[in-house]
């Protein structure tokens with residue numbers, strides 16, 4: 001094995017151990033939680049190694065970086081998640097490779113994604129990104145709709161051709177009442193997710209938790225954790 005493959009294998013094993021322990025502690029089956037490796041800022045060669053090591057879900061947050069990487073890895077059986085703030089002028093490109101867009105946070109984006117998915121003859125999975133610290137009508141600093149906007153967006157996705165409502169996503173807030181209280185934040189997200197699922201049983205994805213707080217997310221009931229640095233190493237800058 002190459003050095004990089006050894007390193008990624010060791011990191012993955014540690015993350016796997018953390019997820020397994022968190023599942024066991026919560027009385028959940030390991031198969032109930034999907035690891036999504038956030039490969040942003042790292043090269044396509046790393047994505048290739050991760051695939052060799054058994055990773056099947058990867059995430060990116062910038063279309064400029066993601067599009068060429070997805071093309072370079074088109075021969076691999078991978079599910080691509082888009083997790084970054086998304087401008088409507090990037091939607092056509094993102095729709096061409098992303099299976100799931102986790103950062104749906106406004107009606108205009110739903111319209112654009114729908115048009116692009118129909119045009120590409122693809123079905124794009126959508127998670128509504130919830131900004132737990134955003135006031136009514138506002139958006140979060142890192143994207144996301146305020147909690148009272150979830151239902152309206154969900155209805156928009158329901159009605160949009162080419163889109164499939166898969167569930168909810170959040171990033172634990174750095175400020176506001178949930179700052180430093182990841183477990184409380186993820187519990188709150190789960191309440192919104194349960195409400196959403198009551199009407200739409202298929203929208204059962206809950207994406208929460210990153211390298212620093214994946215245990216809290218698993219304990220709360222997340223179905224998907226998004227892990228970057230714990231697998232790939234520290235990124236050169238915030239991405």
Ligand SMILES: *Cc1c(COP(=O)(O)O)cnc(C)c1O
Pocket residue numbers: 038040061083084171209210211212226227228229230239
């Ligand atoms: C970068 C990123 C992650 C991964 O964060 P790490 O702390 O590196 O694990 C998860 N979710 C989103 C939306 C991200 O942008």
